[in-house]
Amino acid sequence: MELSERKKKILRAIVENYIQTAEPVGSKTIVETSGLDVSSATIRNEMAELENLGLLEQPHTSAGRIPSPAGYRIYVNELMDEHRLTMQETQSINEALHLKIHQMDQVLTEAGKVISQLTKYPTFALTQASGKNTISRFDLLAVEHNAFIVVVLTSNQVVRNKLLRLPTDLSATQLQLLNTLLNASFTEKTLEELTPELMRVAAHAAGEAYGLISLVVSFAMEVLKELESAVVHTAGIPTLLTHPEYQSLNSAEPLMNFLSEWGEATDLPTTQDGVEILIGPENVAKELKNSSIVMARYDIGDNMQGVIGVVGPTRMDYAKLAARLSYFAEGLSRMFGKGELPSPKDPAQE
Amino acid sequence: MELSERKKKILRAIVENYIQTAEPVGSKTIVETSGLDVSSATIRNEMAELENLGLLEQPHTSAGRIPSPAGYRIYVNELMDEHRLTMQETQSINEALHLKIHQMDQVLTEAGKVISQLTKYPTFALTQASGKNTISRFDLLAVEHNAFIVVVLTSNQVVRNKLLRLPTDLSATQLQLLNTLLNASFTEKTLEELTPELMRVAAHAAGEAYGLISLVVSFAMEVLKELESAVVHTAGIPTLLTHPEYQSLNSAEPLMNFLSEWGEATDLPTTQDGVEILIGPENVAKELKNSSIVMARYDIGDNMQGVIGVVGPTRMDYAKLAARLSYFAEGLSRMFGKGELPSPKDPAQE
DNA sequence: TTTGGCACTCGGGGGCGATGAGTGCTAAAG
DNA sequence: CTTTAGCACTCATCGCCCCCGAGTGCCAAA
Numbered sequence: 001m002e003l004s005e006r007k008k009k010i011l012r013a014i015v016e017n018y019i020q021t022a023e024p025v026g027s028k029t030i031v032e033t034s035g036l037d038v039s040s041a042t043i044r045n046e047m048a049e050l051e052n053l054g055l056l057e058q059p060h061t062s063a064g065r066i067p068s069p070a071g072y073r074i075y076v077n078e079l080m081d082e083h084r085l086t087m088q089e090t091q092s093i094n095e096a097l098h099l100k101i102h103q104m105d106q107v108l109t110e111a112g113k114v115i116s117q118l119t120k121y122p123t124f125a126l127t128q129a130s131g132k133n134t135i136s137r138f139d140l141l142a143v144e145h146n147a148f149i150v151v152v153l154t155s156n157q158v159v160r161n162k163l164l165r166l167p168t169d170l171s172a173t174q175l176q177l178l179n180t181l182l183n184a185s186f187t188e189k190t191l192e193e194l195t196p197e198l199m200r201v202a203a204h205a206a207g208e209a210y211g212l213i214s215l216v217v218s219f220a221m222e223v224l225k226e227l228e229s230a231v232v233h234t235a236g237i238p239t240l241l242t243h244p245e246y247q248s249l250n251s252a253e254p255l256m257n258f259l260s261e262w263g264e265a266t267d268l269p270t271t272q273d274g275v276e277i278l279i280g281p282e283n284v285a286k287e288l289k290n291s292s293i294v295m296a297r298y299d300i301g302d303n304m305q306g307v308i309g310v311v312g313p314t315r316m317d318y319a320k321l322a323a324r325l326s327y328f329a330e331g332l333s334r335m336f337g338k339g340e341l342p343s344p345k346d347p348a349q350e
Numbered sequence: 351m352e353l354s355e356r357k358k359k360i361l362r363a364i365v366e367n368y369i370q371t372a373e374p375v376g377s378k379t380i381v382e383t384s385g386l387d388v389s390s391a392t393i394r395n396e397m398a399e400l401e402n403l404g405l406l407e408q409p410h411t412s413a414g415r416i417p418s419p420a421g422y423r424i425y426v427n428e429l430m431d432e433h434r435l436t437m438q439e440t441q442s443i444n445e446a447l448h449l450k451i452h453q454m455d456q457v458l459t460e461a462g463k464v465i466s467q468l469t470k471y472p473t474f475a476l477t478q479a480s481g482k483n484t485i486s487r488f489d490l491l492a493v494e495h496n497a498f499i500v501v502v503l504t505s506n507q508v509v510r511n512k513l514l515r516l517p518t519d520l521s522a523t524q525l526q527l528l529n530t531l532l533n534a535s536f537t538e539k540t541l542e543e544l545t546p547e548l549m550r551v552a553a554h555a556a557g558e559a560y561g562l563i564s565l566v567v568s569f570a571m572e573v574l575k576e577l578e579s580a581v582v583h584t585a586g587i588p589t590l591l592t593h594p595e596y597q598s599l600n601s602a603e604p605l606m607n608f609l610s611e612w613g614e615a616t617d618l619p620t621t622q623d624g625v626e627i628l629i630g631p632e633n634v635a636k637e638l639k640n641s642s643i644v645m646a647r648y649d650i651g652d653n654m655q656g657v658i659g660v661v662g663p664t665r666m667d668y669a670k671l672a673a674r675l676s677y678f679a680e681g682l683s684r685m686f687g688k689g690e691l692p693s694p695k696d697p698a699q700e
Numbered sequence: 701t702t703t704g705g706c707a708c709t710c711g712g713g714g715g716c717g718a719t720g721a722g723t724g725c726t727a728a729a730g
Numbered sequence: 731c732t733t734t735a736g737c738a739c740t741c742a743t744c745g746c747c748c749c750c751g752a753g754t755g756c757c758a759a760a
Contacts, residue, residue, distance in 0.1 A: 149509050
């Protein structure tokens, strides 16, 4: 079913008006803003039809219309113009990208804050590595006679360390042996490949080394697990309160709680190439059923991706947000991508 | 000026009633709850006097009284009973402390969440090292011919690393040389001692090594700076909305914004031995003038301290909160303290 | 000094009518 | 068949008024 040109113009006018004012749009307003040269009565007839099609809603009988989620969806898919970033927007995003920090997680945290300030919406960001990562190298550094530092380098160039303390003393040769053993047997193994392997080798090189190996390897597994886990970083949650749809505490509180406790990403990192928009009921989490998400994906290095996005009322300036987020995401990809290793110390720390 | 015994009882009854109900307390209620065997008229006279002393306030003429900040202060200082933790409370705190994570920052984040859930107030936590820390050891691990990992160990047993990539190649001997040089000249130096030193030594061992040294040393300085900086971690900000005093958005929004953007600690880490309570206007930040803070201090290792606390309305159950927080703080101190090194990998990461 | 009594204050809530934006429908015009 | 002007109707919002009741301050008596 294809909408007539005029219906499209009307729907678009309603959406864009409503995005700005947050108030139901009446037929008269549309005559003024849509550019159509017809009377308000005609508009009213069209609006009634659009409502029958499920694209508009009426909060109550004597009010104007607001777009339904389906209406927004059509707007986003077919009617929306591309938004051009202003010089100022590009500039502040560029500044955020060129902060003197090079650790992924810090960039993400900062990025979230900046986007939140820019858009006045809460942001979320997460980085996730595919399960193909391995430890490419172990190093053991003796600290005292009964403590040493493990440093592991992963296949996607992340370095992690841990200080291990032992109940017993350890000679330099023992440490050396352990080091060789680790590098020989536990490198280039994905997380799944590690567990059974562990048992076998540990049996071979038994004795004192047993406990140590399992200690180090379990640390390595932690690191790999952490790389794969998609921890959500949020920022700017209180900005929600500045928008009229969250003025009532009943609507704001559950969503804010959800956001602030949003530990693991429940949603898949967007399948599309660039930006993904989820409108109201399209969201899986029930706390988001009345809200929308705009998110953009970025790719870093070999097998790490991430998403950065904003959460807000269904009435959002999708065009503008999509433009900003994808610009930002592209910046992140350029900055950390290329498979090269610029200086990503600690992707997805914390 | 010392209050009469009866005035104390009345003040206490008012505070404790108001803490529970969040509504102004009338003379009749006090007769019922205070245990005093006098009429409401007598209470009214006493209340009028307490109001003159600035310990009570009247929201409007025909309402009961509520405690003023000064009234709370007297309550906290003189009238408050020690709160005993219930078995359940101790248990959930203990559980939080014995989580299988041993990195300070993760413990802090988790701790914040747990306390926030327990108390229904937003929490904040921060760790800060005194400026006396130094790098006690450098290690350089070659990765490829033009990249290596720096691992530094600080005097308070924190390990940090960074992957450095170079435009030029580097031989193993050069790296070895660099390593020796670093350990000889840049260990056991506090942050302030580092800058001038840098220049001199860099001049000595000039040539190729110059750029490298400054690269590594500036990383070391970052690490030391980070140890000293008191980054505030917050959790449970939306819990504010569950309390009647923050039902109006005008009151909630500024405070929530303040909390979520609370980057650096503005307040000093509490001078007292255990718990510190800041009531309303006693706070320096203007966003906190209408709210209170209860915080407890913990000590870790040699020269690191931290604070964990909650923010809420002036009407808070100070006794209960103080008990919970100090129990928690003691737990943290026991767990990470003793100058020993249990396994604190990354204090105050992120 | 305490107490009962009493007039007074004032915020909150419910009821009520005016207002006005916006609609749906109808009948006439294009 | 489509568009338009006109009109009756709906209904949320706002201001207004009034009542209610909790709580006070004060006074006079115990």
